[in-house]
Amino acid sequence: MSNSILSIRNLRVSIQSRDGSLNEITRDVSLELAPHEFVSIVGPSGSGKTTLLRAASGLRPPNGGTVVFNQMPVTEVPKGLAIVFQEYNKSLFPWLSIFKNVAMGARDCSSHERSERVTKALAQVGLSGFETRYPWELSGGMQQRAALARAMVSDPQILMMDEPFASVDALTRNHLEDVVQKLWDSSTFSALMVTHDVGEAVYLSDRVLVLSARPSTVLAEIKIDLERPRSHFETKQSKRFVELAAEVLEKVEEAGRQSVQGKELI
């Protein structure tokens, strides 16, 4: 894909075990992310999804292969890339108000512009009125909204998310998925999301990539041809959604079986 905003080619990441041996996590992962495309990565536990995202975002150097963002090799987290992690309680500073936490994402702006951006981002995630609260005064879902606002305030070209809704209850999860969907619909950023939840991946994405068991490669790529905007009530009850979710789940289970067989061989 020539117009990719992010291009990952033949990515290999190995992690040193305590005994000093190298553990190969991803062996050969390639993916292209187009402007304003939403791609999710699913796969069995331990297949290296988080490791892949960390290498793709510049948080850890790969052992082989390349990551290119906006035609530039990624060697550290580049400007224009924002990341949201699962553990909102660790990613927000408890001693800063919600306003100041979100403003951390726009440190490079003048104070007037920073203030405008924070106000807009808080409104986009439904947190207007909570500016002076502290993270520990908000529910988990609200804290994750604040983490999303902090990512959005930098006006990213790519939003990477690692299991962003895994620590909240099912209803809050649905709400947060729609917050992300609305943000994505009303902006131009591309999104790369790691998730365990097949339904969530299908609901939000244009494409879903399924990783094989470790050392991982891309086992399958499934195009999600559901109309947008999507809604929990209509989309998730549609025949096509159910077919796509079953297709993704089948591939994840196939990868999981490989992983079990691999363990039996060790």
Ligand SMILES: Nc1ncnc2c1ncn2[C@@H]1O[C@H](COP(=O)(O)OP(=O)(O)OP(=O)(O)O)[C@@H](O)[C@H]1O
């Ligand atoms: N810093 C580290 N040191 C040692 N091993 C690590 C480190 N980070 C990851 N690993 C190992 O790499 C493998 C892949 O981990 P990773 O978290 O990327 O997988 P994952 O697919 O995201 O897993 P899950 O779905 O369970 O969150 C795991 O076996 C993990 O134990």
